Amino acid sequence: MAATATQPLDFATLQPDEAAARIHRHSALRATPYRWPDPASLPRRQWLMGHWLLHGEVTAIIGPGGTGKSTIGNAIALSLASGQPLLGKPLHRGPQAVWIFNLEDGTDELERQLSAACAFHGIGPGDCGDRLHLDSGLVQPLCTASEDRDGFTLAEEVFAQLAATIRERRIATVIVDPFVSSHAVRESSNEAIDAIAKRWKRLAQETGCAVVLVHHTPKLRGREATAEDGRGAVALRDAARVVLPLNAMGDKEAEELGIADPALRRSLVRIDTGKANRAPPDAATWIKLESQSLDNGDGLEPADFVGVATLWEKPDVFHGLTSWHLYMVQQGLAAGDWRESVQARDWVGHLVASVAGLSAETDKGRIKAILRTWRRTGALAVEHRTINGRDVPFVIVGKPVDPSEIGTRPHLQTCGAEGVERAGADPR
Numbered sequence: 001m002a003a004t005a006t007q008p009l010d011f012a013t014l015q016p017d018e019a020a021a022r023i024h025r026h027s028a029l030r031a032t033p034y035r036w037p038d039p040a041s042l043p044r045r046q047w048l049m050g051h052w053l054l055h056g057e058v059t060a061i062i063g064p065g066g067t068g069k070s071t072i073g074n075a076i077a078l079s080l081a082s083g084q085p086l087l088g089k090p091l092h093r094g095p096q097a098v099w100i101f102n103l104e105d106g107t108d109e110l111e112r113q114l115s116a117a118c119a120f121h122g123i124g125p126g127d128c129g130d131r132l133h134l135d136s137g138l139v140q141p142l143c144t145a146s147e148d149r150d151g152f153t154l155a156e157e158v159f160a161q162l163a164a165t166i167r168e169r170r171i172a173t174v175i176v177d178p179f180v181s182s183h184a185v186r187e188s189s190n191e192a193i194d195a196i197a198k199r200w201k202r203l204a205q206e207t208g209c210a211v212v213l214v215h216h217t218p219k220l221r222g223r224e225a226t227a228e229d230g231r232g233a234v235a236l237r238d239a240a241r242v243v244l245p246l247n248a249m250g251d252k253e254a255e256e257l258g259i260a261d262p263a264l265r266r267s268l269v270r271i272d273t274g275k276a277n278r279a280p281p282d283a284a285t286w287i288k289l290e291s292q293s294l295d296n297g298d299g300l301e302p303a304d305f306v307g308v309a310t311l312w313e314k315p316d317v318f319h320g321l322t323s324w325h326l327y328m329v330q331q332g333l334a335a336g337d338w339r340e341s342v343q344a345r346d347w348v349g350h351l352v353a354s355v356a357g358l359s360a361e362t363d364k365g366r367i368k369a370i371l372r373t374w375r376r377t378g379a380l381a382v383e384h385r386t387i388n389g390r391d392v393p394f395v396i397v398g399k400p401v402d403p404s405e406i407g408t409r410p411h412l413q414t415c416g417a418e419g420v421e422r423a424g425a426d427p428r
Helices: 016-026 069-082 107-121 156-169 190-207 235-239 251-256 262-266 323-335 348-356 364-376 417-425
Strands: 047-049 058-063 097-102 132-136 145-148 151-154 171-177 210-216 242-248 268-271 285-293 305-311 380-387 390-397
Touching (some): 047 069, 047 171, 058 069, 069 097, 069 132, 069 171, 069 210, 069 305, 097 156, 107 132, 107 285, 107 305, 151 190, 156 190, 190 210, 190 235, 251 364, 262 268, 323 348, 323 390, 348 364
Parallel strands (some): 058 210, 058 242, 097 132, 097 171, 171 210
Antiparallel strands (some): 242 268, 268 285, 285 305
16 A cells, blocks of 8 residues: 555565665665774874863762862862863863853852962962853853753753853863752653753763763762762763762771871862773872961951862872881791781781881771781781680781892881881891
8 A cells, every 4th residue: 555645654564675675765864884994093082181071071070978079170170270280180281261160159159269279279360361260050040951740841042052152262171060950850850861961961072172060979878989879860970971989088998098087087088980981990089178278367257268179199008118127027927926816915017017117006007908918919828726725817927028139128217216126136
C-alpha cells in the first residue's frame, strides 16, 4: 500500500533491500569515513591550569561544607588572572581572564574574600590587569533553568547573555558558585540537571572557555567525598570532564604525618582528581586554609579576618632519614627483643625514635608510617613467639642493609643530636 502525505510509510511491509534504499534516500544521517589524520597534526587539548581546567569543558568541584570550596575557587581565579601558580598547578597559557559568579554572598563579602586572598599572596592590580571579574548573584541574579508542572525550560536568553559577555571580555574561565543556586529545578531530576550541565558544556565549547561548577555533597556521615558524591542527580558528574572532590584531612592521615594539633588538621584540605577523562590522574593537591587580616579595624572594632587558600606541601615521613638509620634499627633488633604492639613497653617504635631522634609520643604516627614502609619493602619482618601461652608478635630483621651501602653517618642536626649519639653507641 502506497504511503500518503498524512500516512507514514510502513517499512515493515517492505523487503529488506527496498527498506534500506528508502531509508538511505530519506535520512539525513550519514556515516563519515575515517580520514586517517596524521596524529602529530591533531591540535593539542587546551589546558589552562594543570589538568584541572580545559577549554571547552566543564569542571565540577564538589565537597562537604567547611572544605573551603569558595575559598579555593578564589585562589584558582587569582592564579589564572595573575599567571602565578598559587596552588602548584602550571598555567599552560599564561595569564587568562576569569569571571567569578558567586550566587550566595553579597558584593561586600565577596570583595572581602578576594581582597584577603590578594593580600595574602601579594597580588595587586598590576598583576591581574583587567582579567579579574567578580559578580554577586544577589545583585545580578543568574537562573539558567526553571521548572513548572509542565516540565523544565532552559533559559536560552541567559546563556546568550553569558556567551556575549564571555566573548566581549575574552574570559577563559567562568566559576559558578554554587551550581544549585544557578537554576530553579529539582536537584534530583536527572533529566533537568543533565540538560543544564550539557548546556553549560555547549556554552564552553561555543565560547572556548572553561566552566567550573561548584557543588555540594550530601551528608557523608564521616565518609570521604568522591566524584560520585555530588548532591542530587548524578548527571552533573557525568557531564563534567574533570571532577575535583575536596576532603578535610582525616585522623589517620594526620597521625601518619605526625600532626597532633587539631586546629592545623582541620585547616588542611585534599583535592583529588576524581574524574579526568582528558588526562592521566594527578596526584592529590593539599591546600591549607589560612586566616588573613584585612587591616580594616578602626581602633574601636577589630579588623576582619578572612579565610584564604594556599598550597601546602605534604611532609615526607622519611625526611632526614637515610639507609644509615635503617641499618642502626636493624642492629638494635639483632641485639634485643622489640615488640610489634604499640601498647607494649618494648614497642619497636621506641627503638626507631631513639635512632632517628624522634619522640615515641608526639611522632607516633610518623614512626608507625616508617615501620609500615620498612615492613612493606622487606627490611623488617614479624616473628610470632609464644609467651605464657599467648601469641606475641616481635619485629625482627628482614633483608639486612649492606654496611658498604650506607654512606656517611648523618650530621647530628639532621635527626637530633641526642638520637644520633644514642644510636651510635647502643640504639636501645
